[in-house]
Amino acid sequence: MRLPLRRADLRSDSVASVSLTGVVAASSQLLPAREQMAFTLGFHIVLASMGVAFPAITLIANYRGVRKGDAAALTLAQRWSKVMAVLFAVGAVTGTVLSFEFGLLWPELMRRYGEAFGIPFAIEGLFFFTEAIFIAIYIYGWKRLRPWPHFWTGVPIVIAGLGGALSVVSANSWMNQPAGFKTAADGHVTSVQPLDVVFNNAWSYEVPHMILAAYMVAGFLIASVYAVGMLRGRRDRYHRIGFLIPFTVACIATPVQLFVGDTAARAIAKDQPVKFASMEYVAKTQTNAPEWIGGIYHDGKVSLGVKIPGLDSFLVGFSTDTKVTGWNTVPAKDRPPSPTLLHLAFDAMVGIGSALLLLGVWLAFSWWRRRDIPQTVWFLRAGAIAGVLAVAALECGWIVTEVGRQPWTVYKLLRTEDAVTGAHGIWLTFAIVLVLYTALGVATVVALRLMARRWRERGDVEEPVPYGPPTGSGSAGA
Amino acid sequence: MRDVVAIQLWLGVTAYAVLGGADFGAGFWDLVAGGAARGARPRALIDRSITPVWEANHVWLIFVLVVLWTGFPQAFSAIFSTLFVPLTLAALGIVLRGAGFALRHVADRVEIQRVLGGAFAVASVLTPFFMGTVVGAVVSGRVPADGNGDRLTSWCNGMSIVVGLLFVATTAYLAATFLVADARRAGDAELERYFRRRAIGAGVVAGALAATGIVVLHEEARYVYDGLTSDGLPLVIVSVLSGLAALVILVRGNAFWARPFAVAAVVSVIWGWGVAQQPYLLPTSLTIDAAAAPHATLVALVVVLVAAVLIIAPALGLLFVLHQRSVLDEESPAAGAGVSD
Ligand code: HDD
Ligand code: HEM
Ligand code: HEM
Numbered sequence: 001m002r003l004p005l006r007r008a009d010l011r012s013d014s015v016a017s018v019s020l021t022g023v024v025a026a027s028s029q030l031l032p033a034r035e036q037m038a039f040t041l042g043f044h045i046v047l048a049s050m051g052v053a054f055p056a057i058t059l060i061a062n063y064r065g066v067r068k069g070d071a072a073a074l075t076l077a078q079r080w081s082k083v084m085a086v087l088f089a090v091g092a093v094t095g096t097v098l099s100f101e102f103g104l105l106w107p108e109l110m111r112r113y114g115e116a117f118g119i120p121f122a123i124e125g126l127f128f129f130t131e132a133i134f135i136a137i138y139i140y141g142w143k144r145l146r147p148w149p150h151f152w153t154g155v156p157i158v159i160a161g162l163g164g165a166l167s168v169v170s171a172n173s174w175m176n177q178p179a180g181f182k183t184a185a186d187g188h189v190t191s192v193q194p195l196d197v198v199f200n201n202a203w204s205y206e207v208p209h210m211i212l213a214a215y216m217v218a219g220f221l222i223a224s225v226y227a228v229g230m231l232r233g234r235r236d237r238y239h240r241i242g243f244l245i246p247f248t249v250a251c252i253a254t255p256v257q258l259f260v261g262d263t264a265a266r267a268i269a270k271d272q273p274v275k276f277a278s279m280e281y282v283a284k285t286q287t288n289a290p291e292w293i294g295g296i297y298h299d300g301k302v303s304l305g306v307k308i309p310g311l312d313s314f315l316v317g318f319s320t321d322t323k324v325t326g327w328n329t330v331p332a333k334d335r336p337p338s339p340t341l342l343h344l345a346f347d348a349m350v351g352i353g354s355a356l357l358l359l360g361v362w363l364a365f366s367w368w369r370r371r372d373i374p375q376t377v378w379f380l381r382a383g384a385i386a387g388v389l390a391v392a393a394l395e396c397g398w399i400v401t402e403v404g405r406q407p408w409t410v411y412k413l414l415r416t417e418d419a420v421t422g423a424h425g426i427w428l429t430f431a432i433v434l435v436l437y438t439a440l441g442v443a444t445v446v447a448l449r450l451m452a453r454r455w456r457e458r459g460d461v462e463e464p465v466p467y468g469p470p471t472g473s474g475s476a477g478a
Numbered sequence: 479m480r481d482v483v484a485i486q487l488w489l490g491v492t493a494y495a496v497l498g499g500a501d502f503g504a505g506f507w508d509l510v511a512g513g514a515a516r517g518a519r520p521r522a523l524i525d526r527s528i529t530p531v532w533e534a535n536h537v538w539l540i541f542v543l544v545v546l547w548t549g550f551p552q553a554f555s556a557i558f559s560t561l562f563v564p565l566t567l568a569a570l571g572i573v574l575r576g577a578g579f580a581l582r583h584v585a586d587r588v589e590i591q592r593v594l595g596g597a598f599a600v601a602s603v604l605t606p607f608f609m610g611t612v613v614g615a616v617v618s619g620r621v622p623a624d625g626n627g628d629r630l631t632s633w634c635n636g637m638s639i640v641v642g643l644l645f646v647a648t649t650a651y652l653a654a655t656f657l658v659a660d661a662r663r664a665g666d667a668e669l670e671r672y673f674r675r676r677a678i679g680a681g682v683v684a685g686a687l688a689a690t691g692i693v694v695l696h697e698e699a700r701y702v703y704d705g706l707t708s709d710g711l712p713l714v715i716v717s718v719l720s721g722l723a724a725l726v727i728l729v730r731g732n733a734f735w736a737r738p739f740a741v742a743a744v745v746s747v748i749w750g751w752g753v754a755q756q757p758y759l760l761p762t763s764l765t766i767d768a769a770a771a772p773h774a775t776l777v778a779l780v781v782v783l784v785a786a787v788l789i790i791a792p793a794l795g796l797l798f799v800l801h802q803r804s805v806l807d808e809e810s811p812a813a814g815a816g817v818s819d
Contacts, residue, residue, distance in 0.1 A: 089580030092533050093573045099543050100569040103558025107625055110558075114551025115771030121544045122782045128537045129790040133797045136530040140806035156793075181772075192771070194778040422626045423562040436570060440577050443594075447584040454586070 030417050032426035033105040036433055038402065040097055042395055043437055047091035048168075049394065051131070052161040052211065053218035054084050055138075057246045059154045064241075066147045072238040076245075079455060080222070081139045083448060088135055090444050094437075105426070109409055109419040115189050116181040116197045117171060117410075123198070124167035131160035162211060166203075169210045173202035176401065177271060178410050187413075201271060205264040206401075212257040213394050219250025220356065221387030225452075227380045244373065247383060250390070251360030258353050262315075269316045272411065273325035275404035278339040279346045280312050281305075282326045289313045289324040294347060297339045336406045345396040345403075352393040356386060479777065480770040483549040484759070486783050488752045490545055492745055494538035496652060499645075499744070501532045503653025505575060505602020506646065507676065508595065514588060520657075521595075523669055525583075527660045530806040532579070534797060536572075549779050550769040552623065553759045560627035561615055564608040564638075571605030574598070603646055610645030614638030616760060617751065618699035623764035637691075637698040644687040648744055651680035655724065655740040662733040663802070670733055677736065678728050685721055688747070701761045705754025713750035717743045 058080040065074025099121075102110055109117070134156040141150050174180075180196030181189050226243035269276040276282070281292045281302055289312040295305015310320035327335050336342060359382055366374040373379065405411060409419040504524045511517030511524075547554040558565060578598030585591045611633040618637040621627050632638075654677035661669035695703040706714055724739035755761045759769050770776060800806050 086580055086584060089533065089576050092536060093576035096536070096540065096572050096576075097569050099540060100558075100565060102547065103543075103554055104562055104566055104569070107555040107559040110547050110551050111555035111625070112551075114547040114554060115549075115775040118544060118548025118551065118771075119775060119778050122548050122779055125537070125541050125544050126782060126785055126790060128540055129534065129786065130793060132534040132537050133790070133793045136534060137797060137800060137806065140530045141800070143807070144805045190772060192774045192778075194774055421559055421562065423559065423629060429566055432570065436573060440573065443577070443581055447581050450586060451584055 029422075029424065029426045030420050032430045033420050034416065036426060036430040037101060037105055039430070040094065040101060040433060040437070041402075042398065043441070044091065044094040044098055045394060045398060046217070046391055047087055047094060048165075049214035049217040050084070050087045050221070051091045052165050052214035053249075054080065054087065054222070055135070055154060055157040055161060056215070057218060057222060057249055058084065059151065059158060060245050060249070061241070062151055062154065064245075066151060070241075072236075073241055073245075075238065075460070076242050078142055078460065079451075081142070082451060084135065085139045086444065086447055086451075088132075090440065092132070094440075097433075104423070104429075105421050106409065106419045107421050109414060112187065112414060113178075113181075113189065113410060116178070116192050117174060119192070119194045119197050120167040120171040120174065124164050124171075127160040127164035127167065130156050131164060134160070161214075165211050165214060166207050167198070169207045170198045170200070170203045172401070173206040174198075174200045175410050176206070176405055177201035178413055202267070205260055205267055209257065209260045209264055209397070212253045212260060213390075213397065215253040216250045216257060216356070217387070217390045217394050219246040219248075219253065220383075220390040221246075223247035223250065224384050224387035227383035227386075231377060231380050231384060240373070243383065247363070247386075250356075250386075251363060254353065254357050254360050258357060261350070261353065266316060269324065272404070274327050274330055274335055275342075275400075276316075277325060277327040278336045278342045278404060279400060280324070281339060281343055282312065282324050284326040284328045285323060286326065287313055287323050288320045289316075289322075291315065292343065295343065297343065334407060336404050338403070342400055342404050345399040349393045349396040349400065352389045352396075356389065356393075359383070359386060479773060479780070480766055483545065483770065483776045483779050484752075484756070484766045486779060487542065487545045487549065488749065489783075490538055490542040492748050494535075494542055495648075495748055496741055496744060497531075497535035498538055499606065499649040500652040500656050501528050501535050502575075502602045502606045503649030503651065503680075504528050504657065505579075505599045506650040507653060507657065507673070509599035509603060514592070519666075519669060520672060523657060523661055523664065523666070526664075526807060527657060528579075529583075530801050531797060532576075534794060536576070539572075545779060549771055549776060550759055550766070551771060553764055553769045556621050556623055556625035556627070556760060556764065557612065557616065559625035560621045560629065560632050561612045562629050564611045564615075564633045568605050568608040568612070571601040571608065574601035575605060602649075606645040606649050607642040610642035611638035613645070614641030617641065617695070617702050617755065619701065619761045619763065621760045621763070623760060623768075635698065636694050640687060640691050640694050644684065644691055647680055647684035647687050651677060651684045652740060652744060654680050655728070655737045658728070658733045659737050663804075674728055674731065674733070677740075678725060681721065681725050681728070681740070685725075699761070701758070702751065702754045705756075706750055710750040710754035713746045713753060717746035717750060720746065 058077050061073045061080065062077035064070045065072075065077055134153055137145075138150070138154045138157060141153060145153065174197055177200045179200040180193040180198075182191045184190050223243050223246040226239045229239045230243065265276070265279075268279075280289070281295065281297055282289050283300065288310045291308045291311035292302055293306040293308065295302040295307075313320045313322040313324055316322050316324055327339075359379075362374055362379060362382075366372060366379075407415050407417070409416045504527065508517075508521055508524050511520045543554075546557075574597045578594045578596070578601065582591050582594035582598060585594055614635070614637040615621055615627075615632045618635070620632040620635070620638075654673050657673040658670055658677055661667075661673055692703070692706070695706065720739045721743035724736045724743060727736045727739060757765045757767065759766050
């Protein structure tokens with residue numbers, strides 16, 4: 001190492017002493033660190049999904065509004081962009097917390113692999129800038145930009161959302177299928193191939209799967225607001241297209257999503273067989289492996305589940321003779337913690353995906369026959385819970401991916417217990433984060449409801465500047 | 479290539495300090511603007527001037543983190559494992575600040591606006607303070623290269639406290655000079671005077687803290703002190719002169735020209751610090767060379783930087799221009815300058 005010689009009078013006492021206390025007791029911090037990471041990620045991902053897909057949905061309404069002179073669509077687009085302003089801010093701050101947590105909770109992950117794992121995030125930075133800049137122009141430019149230029153300022157947001165999702169999820173897929181670097185004998189990374197890092201073995205299904213999930217979550221969630229409105233008797237055109245635009249987007253994404261998910265499952269059977277085995281209750285490597293629907297794994301037995309013989313093998317290799325790897329192929333310490341959690345999360349995701357597919361088929365059928373949404377409250381009731389279900393599928397999918405990767409943070413290279421920080425008191429920070437995020441979640445929902453009520457009661461009047469005197473009249477010139 | 483990426487890191491730090499710093503400082507002035515009636519007008523100006531831009535400015539922080547953890551992973555890991563406490567508090571502060579700010583726009587009752595605005599304002603002061611303690615710890619060599627340095631004394635010490643306070647004062651100073659210009663553009667002479675007085679006050683305090691900082695550096699961070707008084711000296715002089723020039727201009731009442739000088743004063747300190755501590759990233763335990771990632775990673779980072787210059791810089795410019803021309807104001811056009819598009 002090259003040391004500078006020009007200033008020799010270094011005072012040794014200015015160098016902090018290394019405290020050894022932290023290094024030893026790392027494992028006691030493992031559980032809270034995992035919980036905190038999972039909780040903050042699970043929170044951010046909902047907002048991130050909205051950030052990825054909401055702008056596109058808004059632009060569709062905006063386009064209709066401007067092109068066809070559809071006043072209701074234009075009002076929707078304007079109001080949605082105000083909702084985006086709130087969600088985007090919460091998404092940005094919770095995303096920042098995640099970035100801090102990489103260092104605060106997993107410093108060893110970053111120290112060992114930052115030079116590879118970090119690359120997708122560097123690319124993501126570009127998309128964040130784009131997104132933050134154009135979202136501001138779009139949201140605040142309604143009044144004074146002309147309609148078409150204003151519309152076009154929204155397009156970069158959509159692209160940035162896709163690009164941002166690509167890069168972040170590629171970082172995650174890298175953790176599942178690390179690639180694109182060489183290490184010395186001591187594990188130290190000596191060279192990196194950036195493109196191989198980003199386009200690793202798992203990105204090609206994880207990235208589209210997540211992007212489609214974002215469109216499903218955003219679409220069903222927004223639509224559910226208007227479904228509730230219609231159930232309460234507000235059946236005007238505004239509510240109809242407020243429901244139809246996002247719902248249609250989500251319904252188009254759903255079948256593609258199931259296809260991609262299926263591809264992902266097969267890829268995992270091959271590349272991360274122990275994760276797959278835990279998802280599917282395959283204790284021993286076997287052919288003719290059964291598919292379990294539901295069920296709890298306990299002491300080598302599955303109870304309360306429905307068993308379909310041979311189906312698992314069939315799904316993996318299109319033949320019941322396909323051999324499926326069981327978790328018995330690795331020692332217990334290399335298996336994920338809870339097959340039951342993984343299996344039920346996986347089932348829930350697949351079940352919800354299938355149910356949402358049926359909902360889309362219902363709409364398509366009714367549209368084909370009568371050019372209208374199904375005239376039964378049951379359809380609207382289903383639409384009203386579809387948003388929450390999509391979020392549940394999203395969270396379940398992430399549980400499968402992340403818990404299923406355990407005990408590895410970087411698959412087969414870095415154990416989670418070796419990645420964790422040496423700092424103490426993570427239970428405390430986790431508790432604080434829980435309280436703060438709960439308040440944040442509640443406040444966000446309350447704020448959105450408040451906005452909705454205000455629009456209902458008073459139309460698009462301006463909100464006063466904080467504490468300030470009322471500002472002029474002004475109405476949204478829809 | 480290593481030095482190029484180190485410069486890239488410093489560019490990010492600079493951008494964040496100036497742009498993000500001014501947004502934090504605006505929160506400081508929001509905090510001290512007084513009761514609901516008295517503080518209404520300054521708060522309205524503050525709100526208008528940071529609403530469309532704070533998120534874009536905030537991304538510079540992400541940029542810095544990403545360049546640090548990708549380009550110099552060991553330094554990132556060392557800093558975050560040692561300075562666990564202030565960095566956790568800074569992260570929480572960022573949440574409170576951003577969420578408080580965004581949500582108070584929606585709140586309709588004054589009490590609730592006050593709670594949210596309070597969260598925004600208090601967090602705007604505490605967050606730069608904690609970030610300052612982190613910088614103080616790095617500067618004074620309290621972050622060992624292998625990380626896990628003392629989690630308390632690393633940031634509870636004279637150097638960290640002084641730098642923390644300096645950060646708060648500097649953000650307030652920058653914000654006030656920005657707000658003077660914004661008030662002038664809005665044609666509000668009274669607010670212009672209001673923020674001019676505050677800019678002068680904050681400038682004096684920041685200057686005094688900087689001077690104190692030099693003394694503490696002499697005691698606690700000898701390496702950087704020596705660097706600042708040798709290689710970094712020209713930049714220190716530029717900083718002092720710019721700071722003085724900005725003060726003189728403010729006192730004489732010219733709103734627009736104070737801003738570039740105030741910015742120059744801050745920027746030159748940051749680069750002076752960089753020059754003073756090179757070749758170290760963490761004085762005096764980790765050099766830039768030792769911490770740097772393999773070559774291809776650094777190339778990737780520089781490619782990202784080039785893309786940023788080509789794509790992001792014009793976009794950012796567009797945002798600022800639109801903002802300055804009040805195109806992004808939500809108020810009815812009659813109140814503003816009436817720009818068409
Ligand atoms: C709306 C949400 C949603 C829906 C309906 C589905 N998924 Fe999914 N799934 C996700 C949302 C999701 C996700 C976004 O939460 C995950 C987590 C990581 C990822 O890339 O996507 C995921 C992960 C994930 C994984 C694990 C990937 C890994 O470990 O790398 C598999 C095997 C599947 N999914 C399979 C499916 C199948 C077979 C589905 C339906 C038939 C399905 N998913 C529907
Ligand atoms: C699947 C995972 C993720 C997706 C799809 C995603 C997507 C997004 C999106 C779209 C935004 C913009 C803000 C918004 O619209 O609400 C955002 C913000 C952010 N995310 Fe995530 N994110 C994911 C996970 C992560 C992770 C793991 C990190 C941690 C490093 C992270 C860090 C950030 C940061 C720092 C921001 C703020 C950017 C800003 O200041 O504008 N995200 N994310
Ligand atoms: C796309 C970007 C993401 C990245 C880079 C990422 C990264 C990480 C890291 C570093 C850990 C800690 C180490 C480990 O436990 O292996 C972790 C754990 C975890 N993450 Fe993710 N994550 C991402 C997305 C998500 C999302 C969106 C969720 C949503 C719920 C999630 C759920 C979890 C869970 C549940 C754990 C804890 C697993 C366990 O310890 O059992 N992750 N993730």
